[in-house]
Amino acid sequence: MDTTLRITSARDGSSFVASIEKISGQKLLACYQCGKCSAGCPMAAHMDVLPNQMIRMAQLGMQKQLLATRSIWMCVSCLTCNSRCPKGIKIAEVFEALRRTALRAGQRDDHLKIMELTPEARSVLPPIATISAMRKLTS
Amino acid sequence: MGNENKPMKLAYYPGCTLKNQATNFDVSTVSSMAKLDVEVEELDRWNCCGTVHALDSDNVMNRVAPITNMIRVKEAQARTEGMASEFMTGCAMCYNTLKRANIDVKSRSDALETINNFLSLEKTKYEGDVEVLHLLEYLRDRVGFDNLAKKVTKPLKGLRVACYYGCLLLRPKEVAFDDVENPTIMENLIRALGATPVEFSHKAECCGAHLTVGKPEVIADRTDKIMGSAHEERADLVVVSCPLCAFNLDFRQDDAKRLNPDFHNMPVLYFTQLMALAFGCDKPALRFDLQHIDPLPVLKARGLD
Numbered sequence: 458m459d460t461t462l463r464i465t466s467a468r469d470g471s472s473f474v475a476s477i478e479k480i481s482g483q484k485l486l487a488c489y490q491c492g493k494c495s496a497g498c499p500m501a502a503h504m505d506v507l508p509n510q511m512i513r514m515a516q517l518g519m520q521k522q523l524l525a526t527r528s529i530w531m532c533v534s535c536l537t538c539n540s541r542c543p544k545g546i547k548i549a550e551v552f553e554a555l556r557r558t559a560l561r562a563g564q565r566d567d568h569l570k571i572m573e574l575t576p577e578a579r580s581v582l583p584p585i586a587t588i589s590a591m592r593k594l595t596s
Numbered sequence: 597m598g599n600e601n602k603p604m605k606l607a608y609y610p611g612c613t614l615k616n617q618a619t620n621f622d623v624s625t626v627s628s629m630a631k632l633d634v635e636v637e638e639l640d641r642w643n644c645c646g647t648v649h650a651l652d653s654d655n656v657m658n659r660v661a662p663i664t665n666m667i668r669v670k671e672a673q674a675r676t677e678g679m680a681s682e683f684m685t686g687c688a689m690c691y692n693t694l695k696r697a698n699i700d701v702k703s704r705s706d707a708l709e710t711i712n713n714f715l716s717l718e719k720t721k722y723e724g725d726v727e728v729l730h731l732l733e734y735l736r737d738r739v740g741f742d743n744l745a746k747k748v749t750k751p752l753k754g755l756r757v758a759c760y761y762g763c764l765l766l767r768p769k770e771v772a773f774d775d776v777e778n779p780t781i782m783e784n785l786i787r788a789l790g791a792t793p794v795e796f797s798h799k800a801e802c803c804g805a806h807l808t809v810g811k812p813e814v815i816a817d818r819t820d821k822i823m824g825s826a827h828e829e830r831a832d833l834v835v836v837s838c839p840l841c842a843f844n845l846d847f848r849q850d851d852a853k854r855l856n857p858d859f860h861n862m863p864v865l866y867f868t869q870l871m872a873l874a875f876g877c878d879k880p881a882l883r884f885d886l887q888h889i890d891p892l893p894v895l896k897a898r899g900l901d
Contacts, residue, residue: 550651569809590807594806
């Protein structure tokens with residue numbers, strides 16, 4: 458066998474990793490996959506990829522897959538993961554960085570079309586709901 | 597409780613929803629504080645806090661709205677005798693957003709400078725010299741629950757109350773004024789009012805927050821679990837400090853019932869409404885008519901209507 462295995466720090470997604478680390482202010486490699494974030498996440502049941510898996514994918518720079526997850530739009534920044542992470546990683550900040558990346562760049566991928574709600578649905582909503590939803594889900 | 601004869605003056609930030617759907621939270625807060633001899637003065641020209649603290653580290657823009665309110669507090673303080681450089685809000689979301697922005701600019705002079713530049717038309721500059729207080733911590737630390745108990749004219753005897761904290765009173769720990777995992781401040785208040793606090797598993801679990809706008813089916817599931825855990829412990833009602841939690845746990849009960857036919861409807865009140873009730877405030881200070889699930893049958897059953 459003359460296969461050469463080259464181990465290098467240069468990866469395709471490394472600029473994406475750097476950008477997520479910068480926007481979130483977190484060191485992704487601090488995560489050792491204990492899973493505590495996913496265990497306590499109240500929204501995990503509604504996610505397609507669990508929070509600890511999201512962090513692993515972020516370490517690996519899997520930009521396309523991450524930005525296509527349902528999970529980034531299901532996280533509501535309740536910060537339970539942050540307060541329980543034994544490594545002090547602010548997982549919710551990483552999710553925010555991913556959401557912002559989807560909202561800031563390219564097609565400005567809004568995940569709430571407020572005008573598509575029925576007038577009845579809109580009329581009962583308090584401002585605290587609409588303002589927070591627009592802050593979190595629209596560009 | 598401060599000076600014996602003079603009522604204390606406290607700047608008050610109600611927030612948008614307390615001036616719309618949640619006027620029951622607003623009027624019960626102001627009326628209860630009057631009974632406690634605290635003169636609450638609503639800030640002049642307060643503006644929306646933005647509801648959520650932006651978690652992206654390079655976001656200074658979303659701090660501008662909260663910091664503008666700090667300037668309003670300084671203005672109020674400058675023209676009001678006996679007012680400290682602090683203000684109180686009852687809304688958990690406003691509290692969290694205002695407090696976090698304040699902590700942020702106190703530790704980042706560059707961000708504060710950028711914000712002051714944005715606000716260059718303001719006569720007053722913000723220098724990180726205002727303190728943000730939540731009503732619950734004000735009641736515990738300044739008024740004292742023992743003193744508060746003395747003002748109770750109608751003890752809420754026999755009423756079983758589940759205190760729901762949600763997220764924003766507790767997390768992150770820099771803004772928490774109680775234990776992050778097992779808070780007790782609301783239970784202690786409820787006890788001072790003569791009621792019986794009920795422990796339940798979901799008291800600090802998120803209600804799903806803003807997903808209520810586009811994904812009410814997700815909130816139905818959260819409401820089913822949270823209210824269900826309070827029902828399991830035989831609570832009569834749930835109290836909250838957040839108008840978004842209140843909306844999700846109260847108004848989305850119809851959706852929860854559709855999701856789970858065994859779901860048991862239960863009233864959701866603001867903790868200030870129970871205070872006003874225990875202090876003997878009149879009906880206009882309670883506004884139970886704004887609740888989606890009517891609390892009167894439960895209160896009547898306990899002889900508290």
